[in-house]
Amino acid sequence: MEGTAFALSKRSTQTHRDYLESRRELFSELSDPFQVASKAKVIEEEPEPWENKRSFWRRGILATIFWVGEQPTPRNPTPNDKSSWDPQWQENFGGIDRPESRNGFLPTGFVPKQTPFYIALPYNDLVPGGGHQPEASEVIPWFWKLHQGPTTSVCHGRWVAIHREGRICYARWRDCGPFSTDDWRYVFLGERPKPNPNGNAGIDISPAVRDYLQLDGNRRVDWKFVEDFEVPDGPWKNWTPTSQ
Numbered sequence: 001m002e003g004t005a006f007a008l009s010k011r012s013t014q015t016h017r018d019y020l021e022s023r024r025e026l027f028s029e030l031s032d033p034f035q036v037a038s039k040a041k042v043i044e045e046e047p048e049p050w051e052n053k054r055s056f057w058r059r060g061i062l063a064t065i066f067w068v069g070e071q072p073t074p075r076n077p078t079p080n081d082k083s084s085w086d087p088q089w090q091e092n093f094g095g096i097d098r099p100e101s102r103n104g105f106l107p108t109g110f111v112p113k114q115t116p117f118y119i120a121l122p123y124n125d126l127v128p129g130g131g132h133q134p135e136a137s138e139v140i141p142w143f144w145k146l147h148q149g150p151t152t153s154v155c156h157g158r159w160v161a162i163h164r165e166g167r168i169c170y171a172r173w174r175d176c177g178p179f180s181t182d183d184w185r186y187v188f189l190g191e192r193p194k195p196n197p198n199g200n201a202g203i204d205i206s207p208a209v210r211d212y213l214q215l216d217g218n219r220r221v222d223w224k225f226v227e228d229f230e231v232p233d234g235p236w237k238n239w240t241p242t243s244q
Contacts (some may be wrong), residue, residue, distance in 0.1 A: 057163070057220045058190055061202040064178055065210050066120060069096030076178075083175035084124045085156040099207035105235050106208070117212070117236035119162070119223075120175035120204035122183040122193065125155045139188040141225075159231050163207065163222040165214040170226070170236045171209050178204050208235070 069081040069090045081090040090096065101108040105116055125136045125143075131150045137143045146154040149177040152176040158173040186193045186202060194203035203223055205213075212235070213221065231237065 011129045013181040024185040038071045049065060055224055055226065056190060057222045057224045058186070058202070060220050061193065061223060062199050062218060063162070063203045063205050063215070063221045064198055064201045065215075066175075066177070067097040067099050067207055068093040068118075069098075080175070080179075081130050083120075084181065085126070085175070086206065089174070097207060099210070102207060102211065105211060114174075114207035115172060115236055115239045117158055117169065117173045118174040119209065120177040121155075121160075121173055121187050122177055123155065123187040124176040124181040126151070126153050126154075133182075133184070134159040135184055137179055137229055139184050141188070146184065159226045159228060160212065161224055161226045161230075162203070164215065166221065167213050169209050169212040170234060171206065172230045172236075175204070177200075 003230045038171075066076075066080060068080055070076075072079045083089040086092060092114060095107065095110045097107045097112065097116060103109075106112065106114070109156070125132050125140060131141075132154075135145075136154070139181055140154060143154050148154075156171055160171055161172055162169045162171060178198060180194055183194045183202075185191040193200050199218070203221065205215075205221075213219075
């Protein structure tokens, strides 16, 4: 009996193996016999390096001085009693921000209603009559975060850091210039500024920014966009939100 039982067990094992082999041959011809997920594949590849596109420095950019209330000149025929985004800029600021007459970082004779730390960059996201430039939503990193309709700029008031020889000043983007208002490749992509009659200048800075950076004229600076939470305490922040 023991021999017979052993023989039956051996035959049963062989029959089971034969059955499994036949199933394997059958399944190999089917793409997914049990409708289950295919075996995961491990792919080794390096991820793309992360980069905050709005926070890189634009280096060696010539800065020129401008101010609220600046009168037109042969080289700069546009008066600054209004800005690209504020038709009553001088009135809303509180007066003329004269660069030759200062009380610390403030103009002499009045306390401005807006921060005296401001700059201009050569791009306007709005078009005359309403609406945004066709490339605006693609090239401005924060466009959809701040979008409030076709007549509101998403650039006006943006914080910028300006660096010169170890000193960093923070200022708000208030106007467009110098010389052009469509140089988005420079402003957002970091290309060199378009050629212009003033040494290819790429940023206008206010008298307060000039004085904080201790500039004695048009000089080269570095600048980049920064978020509100990145702006440290300083003379640029001593203003209420409603008067910024």
